[in-house]
Amino acid sequence: MKFTLSWLKEHLDTTATIDQISEKLTAIGLEVEEIHNPADDLAPFVIAEVLEAAPHPDADKLQVLKVHTGSETLQVVCGAPNARAGLKGAFAPSGATIPTNGLKLRPTKIRGVDSNGMMCSERELGLGEDHDGIIDLPADAPVGVKYADYMDVDDPVIEIAITPNHQEALGVFGIARDLAAAGLGTLKAQNTTAIEGQFANPQKVVLDAPEICPVFEGRFIRDVKNGPSPEWLQKKLRALGMKPISILVDITNLMTYDMARPLHVFDADKLQGDIVVRRSKAGESVVALDDNTYELPDGICVIADDSGVIGLGGVMGGTSTGCSEGTTNVFVEAAWFDPISIATAGRTLGIDSDARYRFERGVDPDTMMPGIEIATRLILDLCGGEASEAVVTGTIPTISKTVHLRPSRVGHLGGVDVSEGEIITILSDLGFKVTKDGDRLAVVTPSWRCDIDGEADLVEEVLRIHGYDKIQSEPLPVSSRAINTGLNPLQKRVRYAKRTAAGRGLKEAITWSFLPSAHAALFADLKPELVLDNPISADLDAMRPNLLPNLITAAGRNMDRGFRNVALFECGNQFSSDSPEGQTLILAGVRRGQDAQKHWDQTPEDVDAFDAKADAEAVLRACGAKIDNAQVVTGAPAWYHPGRSGVIRLGPKNILAYFGEVHPAILKALDVKGPLVAFEVMLENIPFPKSKGGNSRGPLKASDFQAVERDFAFVVNRDVAAADIIKAIRAADKKLIDEVRLFDIYEGPGIEENQKSVALNVRLQPMDRTLTDEDIAQFSAKVIANVAKNTGGALR
Template identity: 25%
Template sequence: MLLPIKWAKEYVDINDDIMNICDKVTLTGSHVESIIKLGDNIDNIVVGKIIDIYRHENSNKLWITKVDLGNEIVQIVTAAQNLKQFDYVPVAKVNSTLSDNTKIKEAKLAGEISQGMFCSYKELGYPDSVIPKEYKDGVLRIIDENTVLGTDIREVLDLDDTVVEFEITPNRPDCLSIVGMAREIAASFDKKLNPINVKNLKEIENKSLLNITIHSDDCKRYSASIVKDVTIKESARKVQNYLLNSGIRPVNNIVDLTNFLMLELGQPLHAFDLDKLEGNISIRNAFEGEKVVTLDDVERTLSSEDMLICDDVKPIAIAGVMGLKNSEIDENTKNIFIESAFFTKKTIKSTSKRLGLKSEASIRYEKGLTSEHTMNVLARFLCLLEKNVKCKIDSIFDVNKEETTSKLIEFDTNLVKRLLGVEIKNSDIITYLDLLEIKTEVKGDVIICTIPYFRTDLVIQEDIVEEIGRLYGFCNLNPTPILAPNTIGRKSKKRILEDKIKNILLNLRLYEITTYSFIGGSIIKKSKMNTQNTVKILNPLGEEFSIMRKSLIPNIIEVLSKNLNYKNEDLLVYELGNTFHTVENYEVPLEKKRLVIGSYGKYDFYYIKDVIINLFNVLNIKNIEFIKNNCIDYFHPGVCADILANGEKVGEIGQISYDVCKNFSIKKNIFVCEIDIEKIRDKVSLIKIYEPIIKYPAVKRDLAIIVDKDIDSGRIEKIFKNNSNNLLKNIELFDIYTGNQINKGKKSMAYKLTFQSKEKTLVDEDINSLIDNMLFDLKEQLGAYLRF
């Protein structure tokens, strides 16, 4: 928020040094971002009047002028094409300095002496964004003929002012105005605001038969006025100065006045050319796909969530964001329709973000305004309009769908001592609140506070205490140690398990990643997951952050894709994060912790499977199984399985399908496993039980089994375990072969089996007996046989 100090001083009588003002306001909670001293670089530039102008006889691009500077007349040769006799202009005299530190000297142009130069907005230091269109390539002309010749241009253009940039927090939309910040300055110096003149609206006799109808729930109040017989011209110099110093480009007297009021009081206004409107006014939601052309000459496609201001024939404005080209004020405008409305911030924020169209008006609507403000600002507009423009106020309109009552907060004064740690007298409390325009009624230890309509942030007693603390001065509070018993923080069981999982995976050399909990519908569709029953964000930062994830798999696929693009040849990563799920008849989503592991390169399906087995073994999760499933859309058919623990499905593992990989521009095989941590919590045992190291040696045997192609490893491993008499300590699948030496429809699966007994050294007879039983059951149950 840019605050020209000269403008602020119109509402509060204060003559303090600018640094003192900034220090005081900062201590009451309004943070100063920067202090900009205008016109610091320019020097010896004054107002002059062109008393004669004629073409240079040796150049058709140059003009020779005689300029009255008040105490002298000088000759200036110029190439500017927008000048005429009797114009008042900024003149950089000989030995003057421009904003870019250029020094002006007497020069000879095409044989003629030039004793200075005329200045454009840019040469006086104005940025391109605020320079009026008609002055983009020409000299600035001063329309106020009462200006004294020879006056320093800094005084005329208010370039002797200082602009303070404040950081306005989201809870203080009232401070997005000159008056709002002047109120903060006044309160900081124990002063009150000067009264602001407004038009008495009761004096206006309605002459128009125009009707205004609200069809949208997002428009709570629509106030307006018709003004006739206006003349479109440049605004008064003072108005232009304040707009320019606040970062707003002047357009014409009507548009400038709407912007002036928006900056002054914080309520956006919009002016329409009445003669371009047809019939009555209505406020409705746009039709899906409806197209309009905004004031910046851009055609925009709307959605049904956007709101439009319309006449009987056509839309004339996107509510709260920007007017349309078909109703703009131009040099031929004679009659105007002025809008002052209250739209809900959610709708304006959504429209502004989706269209990529942010304006000063939309910024204020997004922060949140109040319906009580619309008529006040309209009355101020009409007051200033009558003062600056000859016109006739024809009619006033006000359609209000929202009942408003004064907000009361009963405030216990004992709360001040408890929260701030100091005793503040009731009389001082009332004084502080009065400075903030909060009316009070004392009833013993309770003060009933009537909150002004513009302070939407004051809701509870503690808010009142904060206001008192701001004006008392937080810097005046003495630090007091917190007296409380010592406590020792302990990790919850959930946190202990999650930390344990991370440590195990770290020891298994997996890299941890952290991704956003918000994702977009596009990445879900690319992952071939459905978007049904997803938790949607009401006010997302953008489409890519519009949904709260219900699986970690899309995120990790995207991470794998990016790392492949970075030419990382092999990768094994994991994320332990929250997923969010809708629950019927429950307002907030259910959060579930999940673990996802992703890999490519040398880390294949079986590598991830071994990681899971190792993880579960350390967590003492028993009876781990990998059972082939029908494969969800995002997994490759035949290379996927359910993960079971004690017979319950706790996750899934598989190779991501080629279609999904293509959607992410992935040309390698990638593998993913996702585990529901909530389902394994009660299966985990973190109690360490001592077991002596087995003193007898382990025996290893390799077996190659030929089976049908559709039989998965899990079924074979189950038969191995069932016939091992608890002597089988490890099963490792180290090879799968489907070449010419194997019959069609068959495959060879090679396993390394590790046997070990706690009671004796195993001999061949012990092992052979177990293997014979295994081979028998393999043949009986799966039709499998030993490969020689």
């Protein structure tokens, strides 16, 4: 929420400085995020006079100006069509920064002619939209005076953060009311005197859905003259970052920010028949004022006439009845809409507007009639015309409630004792009506505080005005029990897994636990309970059934920013249901590009499924998995390439990891360029070691005897997996074999067409003696026999 200091003082009689106001706003729960003074941006700019204006020798549309700044005369090259001798305008000297684009000026040459500084337009200074020419000031403008002082732009813009329970602070008047209650001034009364109607209101309004719009007030104003708003109104809107449009539209925007009261103005001549507030029907559509066409479902609150839907109630008006420069008759609307229905409509249609932002948080229904009177007075003053009587259709809802407060609860809940008299004064100043009810206070909430529901809410109101700084800090009591700060085995496993993944060159990513439902559907059948009822964003509407979609899209974003080699991992839960049992702890990673940067000593290679397999196995080893006993088989999920992926498992049911190249169809659906490899390690599926002697690792088993290595090459059928050969070799002597490593696969001349040669290195590590030639020969014979028996392979 933004507003200027001068705007605040229109409602608050105060002598407080901007620093005092800022401090008090934060103290009462309206945290100040930024204070920006346009005068600071314009400090270097001065009023200068053009003494001479001559054509540029090498450019038809440029002029060479002699500019007097009050202290010196400079040469400036200028392209503005209105530049001429005698003109006075805003001059930016060398070293100044243009506020709107951040350009820092310096002496330069333009088409070979020296130029020092710049004559500026309104747009360049952020003071308006005019950029057709430079600023043209009156002839009596004093040369050499700072432009900010001459234009009186010393008006700080304050931006505050709005919490959901302070909807009343979405208007400058509400902010002033809170500051007055906090003792920083006196609230000024508004002129809400009813304007006498000059004729009967000819526009009829029908409420067909009173449950979502129980009341609608309207007033017809004829013979108005629309056009650009006066400077004071445009200045207010520009301070908010809004673009002025026309008097009629700007007045409604002013009321939205001044009183937190959204209004709408229809071009009455474009209305066809009665205005009807009803629910939409599936298939209807409307072109809204943002120029987008919205297809409507059943049940959205709409404003309609005989032509169909002309606006979205409480969200946004339609173009068909919008005001233009030629508008002469208008119908001004002030209504109250059910907050839940407005929030549902805005979220369903994906529309964010100032009106929706306020109505879904709860607009004060009692501002409806004062709001339309203030707006009418502004229209009559600025546009002329005659106003009809104001007609109210329906009944203004009563949202005030009575909440009881025990004065002692302020101390119990807030930690600071406040007297009953001060409690009554604070609540009364905030607009609450307080009466004694035995040992309690009966507090009637004002119409602008629909968020007050219970005793704790009233305690908070008292505390924020009394002062949070008066609450004494108290240390938490020290527990008499010893606190166990150790990590459990699964927590340790997560640390080992992350450290190993990082050590292999993968960078840890932390992504949302939710994702677009379209992405989730690529990796699982999306269950209804995993779809969020209240997502933080329309495209993050489902809990993630898998870690890979977010990692893949993160890799894609990095690739789009020019990173050729991407390696990411994430450790977290993925969800198969909304129960605790539906959460699975996974460490997943993705790689794309090459396995190293360019280097004179080695040639980088493209990453492939084996890199993902190596990553998965490294993480499994770090977590204590017995990889030597694991099986590597096909059958990875459908999001992997069927011929370039695999499964690491212990037995047929205990899956430890998936790895492989991501299926091209998945990458296409996620709009990521491939190829890309990935792995998933199921951390909870890794068996924990059976501890028999506590948590110690046990003695180091080191051998004093020489290890022996032997190479074997077997000819097997092409469909025989290397893992089956390794398993057969290990079965020869599990205690003696230290490692089996595949180092070559050959297919070609010398090998039959349907066969291949698989070469492996076997390392033997005796623990009790040195191996003899006879021991090695017996072992070799056993290895050859096991491979022949289990795979049909023969020694090459």
